[in-house]
Structures are given as C-alpha cells and as structure tokens.
Amino acid sequence: MQDSFGDGWNGATMLVRQNGIIVATLGPSFINGFGPIDIAVSLCNNLPFDLFWENGGGFSTEVRVSIINPSPFNQVLYALTTSSPGLVGSVLYSGTVDCDNPACLPPSGVTVSTIGDTSATVSWTVIPGxxxxxxxVLPAGSPAPTASSTGEIVTGNSLELTGLTATTLYDVYVRSICSTPTPSNWTQPASFNTTICEVANQCLYSFILTDSFGDGWNGNTMNVTQNGIVVGVIGPTFTNGFGPVTVTVPLCDNLPFELFWNTGGAFAFEVGVEIIDPFGEQLFIKLPGEGTQGTSLYSGFVSCTPHLAQSRIH
Known part of the structure; x- marks a missing residue:
C-alpha cells in the first residue's frame, strides 16, 4: 500500500475476498507516510479471490495499491499507480490463487502510434519468455473482451491495425499467450482516435501541461478537435507532479483545430497548458488561475509548413 501525498490512506479500505468471504481488510493500519506498507494475506490455493475497494476515505485520489504473488515468483499481478477515485466501490482485481506456478501476466506499455485515418500501430513491452x-481492437464503448474472446495472434511486440474507420474512437486490448494452458488477462484498453487525414498529411503539435500545486491535473481534461472531431484528449495521464508533461497530438495540415477545456476534475485553478507548433513556436499559453472550464481556450489553423501558421487566441 502507498499514498501519493504521504499521510496514509485517510480511512480508505479494501477487502480481500475468497469465494465471497472476507479474509482481510487493508487500510486501517496505514495512517501515516507514503509507504510502502506490506500486508501478507494467506489465501487458499486454486480458489478465486478478488480485491474490492470498499471505502475511498478522505482522499481517494491519493490511494495506491499493488498485489504481488508469493515467493519465489514475486510477480506484480495488479498495480493501481494513478489517481483513480472512480474505482471506489468496484473490484480492482480478480483471479485464481496459484501457489505453485508463475502467473501468465499481460504485457505492459501498450501504446498506439502512427495513427492515420484507417490505420494505426499498436505496440507493447515484451515479457521475458x-x-x-x-x-x-474494438470501437470505443463496446463490451471489453472476455477470457473466451479471440483476436489476432502476433509473434513479436507490435501489430499494424488496418481497415479502421476514419474519425472513430477505438479501444485496443492485448494479452499474453504463455506456455500454460490459460492465457493472461487482457490489458486495460489503450484508446485512440483515427484521424481525418492520412499520416503523410499530419504534423505533431505539442501540448505542455503543468500543475502549480504539484499533484497533476486531478482529473482535468482538454479536448483537441479538428473540424469538430475529437482527435486527442490531454490530461488523463498527468496524475502526479508539477510537470511539465508534454503530450504530442498529430494534426492534419491546413485544417482548423481547437483546444477545449472540459468540465470535471478538481483544483482547476492549478492547471496550466501551452501549445507549441512543429517548429518550436509558442502559439498559446494558459497560466494557472486563468481560463474557465467548459470553454474554448484556443483555436487556429494547422500549418505543417514553416512560417505559414495562422492562429487566433481567445
């Protein structure tokens, strides 16, 4: 157990359950510090178990937790590493106890790149062995794949996704095929938007995120749109620190784009953002304390050619 602010879990609790029976309650003893606090829980072999987030406590945004299987394997089966207050009241992890074999783990580092109008490339970090x-890959909003779902088998750590529909939000999932009979769980979805133009007609704009308090954007998000279509969302990955955190968004040449500050999130007065064009020119800056949620912060035209940028600042 860990706490991102350093004052313990502030009353947050999680339940470890087997066959629906509570076998341990995590949290009451974690009242100070960053952690980590290690709690060993004895579980029965070959029976299902889960971790249920019962109570968010005073500051659910600070709560972090991981599950590690027993020695000699010491594998991280699950890790909550970012601010996730929306998960309070839900099952964070479920699986079956195996005291005798290493777990078949899903890959980490799933990313989507080279996103065009009908194609994209997904890649991930290889697991040794x-x-x-x-x-x-599924349209966003589709039910997540189950253990019995089938996809495309890949040897290696990347796959080009083709036949996609332009200006569509997708979720992509990856799982490991191990030597054990059962594959790993699916990863959490990596979401991406196909664009309104081919990759050859795009260039990268940089959005630089800062936070004046030093704890990330606390759920604040902004949409980057072109022709009214959301082509990027900035903010969800900025969960800790002052920044700067740079998010690059591919934009289509000679088309308008807009940066819109969505409603939601906490401590909006801490949020700062800057837009830099592909040639290093600052187009816009919003300092902490400026701007208003639910409004357009900036609009202009994309230029992938030097010295031809045209823009308008609100």
Missing amino acids: VTQYEVI
Whole structure:
C-alpha cells in the first residue's frame, strides 16, 4: 500500500475476498507516510479471490495499491499507480490463487502510434519468455473482451491495425499467450482516435501541461478537435507532479483545430497548458488561475509548413 501525498490512506479500505468471504481488510493500519506498507494475506490455493475497494476515505485520489504473488515468483499481478477515485466501490482485481506456478501476466506499455485515418500501430513491452500475444481492437464503448474472446495472434511486440474507420474512437486490448494452458488477462484498453487525414498529411503539435500545486491535473481534461472531431484528449495521464508533461497530438495540415477545456476534475485553478507548433513556436499559453472550464481556450489553423501558421487566441 502507498499514498501519493504521504499521510496514509485517510480511512480508505479494501477487502480481500475468497469465494465471497472476507479474509482481510487493508487500510486501517496505514495512517501515516507514503509507504510502502506490506500486508501478507494467506489465501487458499486454486480458489478465486478478488480485491474490492470498499471505502475511498478522505482522499481517494491519493490511494495506491499493488498485489504481488508469493515467493519465489514475486510477480506484480495488479498495480493501481494513478489517481483513480472512480474505482471506489468496484473490484480492482480478480483471479485464481496459484501457489505453485508463475502467473501468465499481460504485457505492459501498450501504446498506439502512427495513427492515420484507417490505420494505426499498436505496440507493447515484451515479457521475458513469452513469444506470442493476442490483440483485439474494438470501437470505443463496446463490451471489453472476455477470457473466451479471440483476436489476432502476433509473434513479436507490435501489430499494424488496418481497415479502421476514419474519425472513430477505438479501444485496443492485448494479452499474453504463455506456455500454460490459460492465457493472461487482457490489458486495460489503450484508446485512440483515427484521424481525418492520412499520416503523410499530419504534423505533431505539442501540448505542455503543468500543475502549480504539484499533484497533476486531478482529473482535468482538454479536448483537441479538428473540424469538430475529437482527435486527442490531454490530461488523463498527468496524475502526479508539477510537470511539465508534454503530450504530442498529430494534426492534419491546413485544417482548423481547437483546444477545449472540459468540465470535471478538481483544483482547476492549478492547471496550466501551452501549445507549441512543429517548429518550436509558442502559439498559446494558459497560466494557472486563468481560463474557465467548459470553454474554448484556443483555436487556429494547422500549418505543417514553416512560417505559414495562422492562429487566433481567445
């Protein structure tokens, strides 16, 4: 158990359950400091168990937790590493106890790049000893794949996704195919938007995120749109620190774009953002304390050619 602010879990609790029976309650003893606080819980072999987030406490945004299977394996089965207050009241992890074999873990570091109008490339970090992976891409909002779902088998750590629909939000999932009979769980979805133009007609704009308090954007988000279509969302990954955190968004040449500050999130007065064009020119800056949620912060035209940028600042 860890706490991102350094004052313990502030009353947050989680339940470890087997066959629906509570076998341990995590949190009451973690009242000070950053941690980590290690709690060993004895579980029965070959029976299902889960971790349920019962109570968010005073500051659920600070709560962090991980599950590690027993020695000699010491594998991280699950890790909550970012501010996730929306997960209070839900099952964070479920699986079956195996005291005898290493776990088949899903890959980490799933990213989507080279995003065009009908194609994209998904890649991930290889797990030592695993040579095959399975990939599923679904329109956003579709039910997540289950253990029985089937996708495309890949040897290696990347796959080009083709046949996609332009200006569409997708979720992509990856799992490991291990030597054990059962594959790993699917990863959490990596979401991406296909664009309104081919990759050859894009260039990268940089959005530089800062926070004046030093704890990330606390759920604040901004949409980057072109022709009214959301082509990027900035903010969800900025969960800790002052920044700067740079998010690059591919934009289509000679088309308008807009930066819109969505409603939601906490401590909006801490949020800062800057837009830099592909040639290092600052187009816009919003300092902490400026601007208003639910409004357009900036609009202009994309130029992938030097010295031809045209823009308008609100």
